Amino acid sequence: MLTNAHIADTLELVADLLEFQGANAFRVRAYRNGARAIRDLSASVAQIVLENPAGLLEIDGVGTSVAEKCTVLARTGSLPQLESLREEIPDTVLDMLRIPGLGPKKASVLYRELGVTTLAALREACESQRVRTLKGFGARTEALILHGLRVAEAAAKRHFWCEADETVQALTRHLETCADIERMRFAGSYRRGKETVGDLDLLVLSSRSDRVMDCLGRFAGVAETLGRGDTKMSVRMDTGLQIDLRVVPRESFGAAWQYFTGSKDHNVELRRRAKQRGLKINEYGVFRVEGATEHYLAGQSEEEVYGALDLPVFPPEIREARFEFRWAENGPLPRLVEEADILGDLHMHTTATDGTASLEAMAQAARTRGLKYIAITDHSQRVAMVRGLTPDRLLQQWACIDRLNAELAGSLTVLKGVECDILERGGLDLPDDVLAQADWVVASIHFGHRQPRDRITARLLEALAHPYVSAIAHPTGRAINYRDSYDVDMEAVLRAASVHGKFMELNANPSRLDLDDVHCAAAKELGVLVVINTDAHSVRDLALMRHGVQQARRGGLTHADVANTREWDELKPRIGRRR
């Protein structure tokens, strides 16, 4: 049965192609709204189609046309409208939209006038200076596209961790039907929880590798088999994600799992330490080297491999040769933060601005998730596109929060918060007398990304020094695989956070994960508390917390390093106080 996510993706693609064609903007938006409604729906659209297709019209944002498309899609698995759109426009032209500054209109001109259909062709057109001859384009645009191409081309090679995870979950279910598999484990950057994953490494223990490989070949979504030997097989999914399967003997399973988990730097350090002890470590096991002969010592499990060097089994997230070996020398490893430690979520939006759920619905969902406190942090007025809150509207919302807290009677604490913009010229987007009434203020930059380093840094330093600011949200402004962070002196920012006793956000959205792992470690070093927030724009987004926690673990953060592992009563007095 077709998933809601699949149906939503299909509608999004229709919207993209229509937009590229220059279709009515509101029609395009209607498809996007429909897609979003379906993505956020808890009931299964395919199930509704099966039982009562008219029920689709009950969904807010779905009208007769989108409902019709959903029905056809759910029943036949394809959509004629999409097929005909694809005949007119090659899918690859949509890659151009990933380049910042290039929207559907300009991309369409490049396609029609120059016949550009791929990023490679676009690069060639820029380099031969043909783009600047088009009406509405110039040398600056050409240079901007060339820069954007580097980002887009790199992005094409790596997939968001959460996308890889979807494949992992589906593949796990699929392979569980294969009786010849005794054990299977995923390794590589996926296991280390990196924000993006290049390809998936899968290890399998089995005496019948041929059957395992046959089974992998039958996995839904496999586009092509890239290679197949006795112990190794590689396939590419239709999403572009490559899966490398290795069938490994029992005595090497732990060694192989360790080896293929990496990272490379971690393994280099491990082998260096082994050599000092007269040992050798590779993907087959740990060996004692005596002259020209090698004796197998261990390799069935990771415990055996690390144990042979008197090292603990490091959590995969920290195997980067940054601090884990130093930690191991100083006694038992600290326990890294876990999702269950998180008691509150201090950044989320409601229908007052660009969220899809009401204040009450967000609170209810947070309580169901077991959170003890949340902060409602809708946008401030500068973010006009989402009807950012004026002082009046913000105060009205806070009055609603007071009433809601009375109803909740302590089962959940809802904090009066705001995501206040740091303006381009410096300063905050709301007056002090308003901010003074907030329980929690996250300050963030949404405009002026391209300002020079000293300007951006000064804006952030000023915000950190402001008495009513609690934390800086998504501190570097990056969008993974899409846009680099703005140019900022993050060390100066972290030092200022330390001086003023302010928190730094780790935004858990998979496309942000900002702070990144290295900055998290730097914050910890300076004694700056990191607050992990979902920045939820819907009830469903509250579940993104796990991605933030994973990134925090990669930065080596423990319970104590993360602000919102504490009760609000304990946390509140720490804001603005030096550690």
Add this chain to the structure above:
DNA sequence: GCCGTTTTCGGCCCGACTGTTTTCAGTCG
């Protein structure tokens, strides 16, 4: 294409910036 209603069609989050222009279209958030 969806929605609300003025039950039959008009309105649909909007302000600023950029690079191209000479008054604006496209893009972004």
